[in-house]
Amino acid sequence: MTTTTTPPPPPPQSLTDDGLVPLGGVSQEEEDGNVFSHYYGQLSHQQNMLQDAIRTTTYQQAIFQNAADFKGSKVIDVGTGSGVLAFFSAQAGAEKVYGIEMSRIAVAAKKLMEANGMAGKIDIVKGKVEEVELPLGDGKKVDIIVSEPLGFLLVHERMLESYIVARDRWLKPGGKMFPTNSTVFTAPFSDKELYDECMAKSSFWDYKDFYGLDLTCMKEAAKEEHFSQPVVGYFNPDCLLCKTTSDKVN
């Protein structure tokens, strides 16, 4: 284990007209230090999210139906991506919106907002929510935070944590968050294919003579390791051991 001193916070990064803040030879992903940054930096992945009509329309309705809250407000969009939620917030009457985005898609967001007449109203700030500084003035906070931080089972991607960081840094007392709560549905399932896959991976440790090594004393530990890994993905609904959707955990 190594001990490190906490580095000073990086200076606020604002975008130039034509691109990213220069990174001095460090790749964008290294700079971001977040495994999802490269993924979200691609237009195709932002497009996938935008084209998820249920998702995008639900957010639009949530914002428009609460336009009274947005009118004249200061808003932060945490992980603005293409800028779409910042845009909805401005349309709903926000006076000023800060769209914070860690990946290079921030460049696209800035262009999109400018091309849609939102220059001056929506500022795209490139960087991590945990690190950027906003030009809010001393002790100033915002009225509303919007975000789409939801991963599989809510917490995958760990973006909820950044949403909370934004709340603690910038939301004024009594301020609003969109969204504020979620419902997670859980059900037991049994997936033979997944089971066989884990067993096959562990079977490597059945070797009694691997370059002369007997590996078998590690078999149980390897099995335990493979079977204790969380698996994120889709499974066939036929694997469900329970058909009800009525048991929910809030």
Ligand SMILES: C[S@@+](CC[C@H](N)C(=O)[O-])C[C@H]1O[C@@H](n2cnc3c(N)ncnc32)[C@H](O)[C@@H]1O
């Ligand atoms: C699920 S996408 C949502 C994008 C957009 N808000 C939308 O609704 O289409 C989450 C975005 O948040 C960004 N992001 C994730 N963690 C972040 C952090 N800690 N700071 C800044 N941006 C972050 C990602 O790069 C990604 O573009």
